[in-house]
Amino acid sequence: MLRIAIQKSGRLSEKSLELLSEAGINFANSERKLVAKAGNFPVEALYLRDDDIPQCVADGVADVGIVGENVVMEKGYKLEVVERLGFGKCRLSLAIPKNIDYEKLSWFNGRKIATSYPNILRKFLVQNGVKADIHEISGSVEISTGIGIAEAIFDIVSSGSTLISNGLKEVVEAAKSEAVMVGKNSRLTAEKKEILDTLLFRLHAVQKGRKNKYVLLNAPLEKVDKITAVIPGMKSPTVVPLAQSGWCSIHSVLPDNEFWEIIEKLKKLGAQGILVMPIEKMIV
Numbered sequence: 001m002l003r004i005a006i007q008k009s010g011r012l013s014e015k016s017l018e019l020l021s022e023a024g025i026n027f028a029n030s031e032r033k034l035v036a037k038a039g040n041f042p043v044e045a046l047y048l049r050d051d052d053i054p055q056c057v058a059d060g061v062a063d064v065g066i067v068g069e070n071v072v073m074e075k076g077y078k079l080e081v082v083e084r085l086g087f088g089k090c091r092l093s094l095a096i097p098k099n100i101d102y103e104k105l106s107w108f109n110g111r112k113i114a115t116s117y118p119n120i121l122r123k124f125l126v127q128n129g130v131k132a133d134i135h136e137i138s139g140s141v142e143i144s145t146g147i148g149i150a151e152a153i154f155d156i157v158s159s160g161s162t163l164i165s166n167g168l169k170e171v172v173e174a175a176k177s178e179a180v181m182v183g184k185n186s187r188l189t190a191e192k193k194e195i196l197d198t199l200l201f202r203l204h205a206v207q208k209g210r211k212n213k214y215v216l217l218n219a220p221l222e223k224v225d226k227i228t229a230v231i232p233g234m235k236s237p238t239v240v241p242l243a244q245s246g247w248c249s250i251h252s253v254l255p256d257n258e259f260w261e262i263i264e265k266l267k268k269l270g271a272q273g274i275l276v277m278p279i280e281k282m283i284v
């Protein structure tokens with residue numbers, strides 16, 4: 001049995017469970033008691049506050065955990081990132097009141113900065129030769145400058161709207177974060193390693209599917225070479241003749257991040273009837 005620590009309730013909870021569910025792992029216990037067994041896979045979920053997950057994995061109470069990289073960095077336990085999960089993306093940034101003229105990092109020398117991430121901030125300031133006063137608070141960091149607790153803040157930013165609505169501007173991005181699966185490989189028994197490998201195989205298939213789209217299009221035969229050069233496919237695109245002579249259907253897989261550029265190129269090359277579909281799982 002492999003024990004996975006998951007955030008009990010918060011920004012990463014649903015997406016963690018959704019990812020595991022897409023990998024065929026579902027937990028019967030919907031009220032999220034402390035521990036829940038999966039119905040059809042030798043895994044159990046341990047529901048915790050995200051702040052407790054790194055230590056639980058470090059101590060071996062859980063074998064792996066799904067948590068924000070920011071929390072892993074802040075807690076400082078020696079853990080390995082087993083898998084990057086592609087959700088919960090955010091950055092850790094320094095922000096100051098928007099009316100202040102800001103030129104460079106030395107502005108922070110001698111200033112008071114409020115944060116819930118004192119360790120990450122301290123490391124960043126040391127690396128950049130800045131000496132500032134770190135004021136640790138556990139929540140509502142964004143209101144610190146407004147109420148006079150600090151002159152700047154260091155906090156998680158995602159869309160940036162929280163900063164704007166508190167009259168702040170982001171001036172330095174210190175780190176990026178996303179949800180990761182962390183573990184301590186040396187602790188795992190052979191049995192747990194095997195379960196983790198099977199789980200990772202499934203997660204890769206789900207994640208690869210999420211990063212790609214399946215595309216079908218019709219093309220004039222004389223354009224097939226040019227079109228297939230634009231769409232890479234898994235090995236190479238599938239080309240099937242159409243009932244109408246002089247035409248064929250091409251099937252392929254496109255990476256999501258280059259998707260629109262490739263579609264534009266395909267249209268220019270004479271592709272028609274382009275259909276695009278999500279891929280549920282992709283095993284290469």
Ligand code: PRT
Nearest residue numbers: 010011049050051068088089090156157158159160161162
């Ligand atoms: O109860 P528990 O301790 O488990 O949860 P929590 O309240 O400590 O964390 P939670 O659920 O808020 O966030 C969990 C994780 O989600 C974080 O550790 C990050 O890895 C990730 N994440 C991604 C975020 C955000 N995006 C985010 N935007 N965590 C927090 N925020 C907050 C941020 O603190 C700020 O107040 O959202 C605000 C900024 O958002 P924007 O969009 O206005 O910029």
Ligand code: ZN
Nearest residue numbers: 049050051052
């Ligand atoms: Zn927390």
